[in-house]
Amino acid sequence: EAGVAQSPRYKIIEKRQSVAFWCNPISGHATLYWYQQILGQGPKLLIQFQNNGVVDDSQLPKDRFSAERLKGVDSTLKIQPAKLEDSAVYLCASSLTYRGLGYTFGSGTRLTVV
Amino acid sequence: KNEVEQSPQNLTAQEGEFITINCSYSVGISALHWLQQHPGGGIVSLFMLSSGKKKHGRLIATINIQEKHSSLHITASHPRDSAVYICAVAEETSGSRLTFGEGTQLTVNP
Numbered sequence: 001e002a003g004v005a006q007s008p009r010y011k012i013i014e015k016r017q018s019v020a021f022w023c024n025p026i027s028g029h030a031t032l033y034w035y036q037q038i039l040g041q042g043p044k045l046l047i048q049f050q051n052n053g054v055v056d057d058s059q060l061p062k063d064r065f066s067a068e069r070l071k072g073v074d075s076t077l078k079i080q081p082a083k084l085e086d087s088a089v090y091l092c093a094s095s096l097t098y099r100g101l102g103y104t105f106g107s108g109t110r111l112t113v114v
Numbered sequence: 115k116n117e118v119e120q121s122p123q124n125l126t127a128q129e130g131e132f133i134t135i136n137c138s139y140s141v142g143i144s145a146l147h148w149l150q151q152h153p154g155g156g157i158v159s160l161f162m163l164s165s166g167k168k169k170h171g172r173l174i175a176t177i178n179i180q181e182k183h184s185s186l187h188i189t190a191s192h193p194r195d196s197a198v199y200i201c202a203v204a205e206e207t208s209g210s211r212l213t214f215g216e217g218t219q220l221t222v223n224p
Contacts, residue, residue, distance in 0.1 A: 006156075031210060033210075033211075033212075041216065042200060042202075042214030042215060042216055042217060043157070043212075043214050044214075045211050045212065048210075048211055056208070056211055091156065091157060093157075095210055097210075098210055101162075103147060103159050103162060103210070103212075104159060105149070105156050105157035105158070105159065106156055107156035108156045108157075110154075
């Protein structure tokens, strides 16, 4: 079974630039999550989708971060404009059900803002 | 106080030793996850528990719902087990959103 695919694997940008990350969840997984993991800390949920609807985006900095999951499959996370403190690993995960069955993480995108 | 606390934060062991990592949480949960993260790598889900005990190879995970406590055991540890092990809980009231512990850095020396 293919896992959760993310791209790019690494990204370096200057502050105030824009960046976008892509995630393709496991086929059939209705729930998709974007997490931010700052070095030395546990992941923090940014946004959770159930199919193509947003379930939880309470911790998403909406002034600069946006995410969408058109057609309920792939998802993109965008940062515009980036700040130095956005340097982190951005993890995408998916699960079969809203209750978390089959929770699977992608390899992450490591973002460095200079 | 964090909702999910792990101990120890760092653990160094010799190859072959039996290892235990503990996780305590303070909220009602629907499930608890044990995750493994290698340096520079993504996160791999090891176990998802809601009660009792699960075993996969040399890994064993247990949970006591009444005491709000879980343990991850590694038998016959090996240097390739070196990684960060993370406990995460899905709160009863938040669906499948996970709250993570800070992780335990395990180093197994040959």
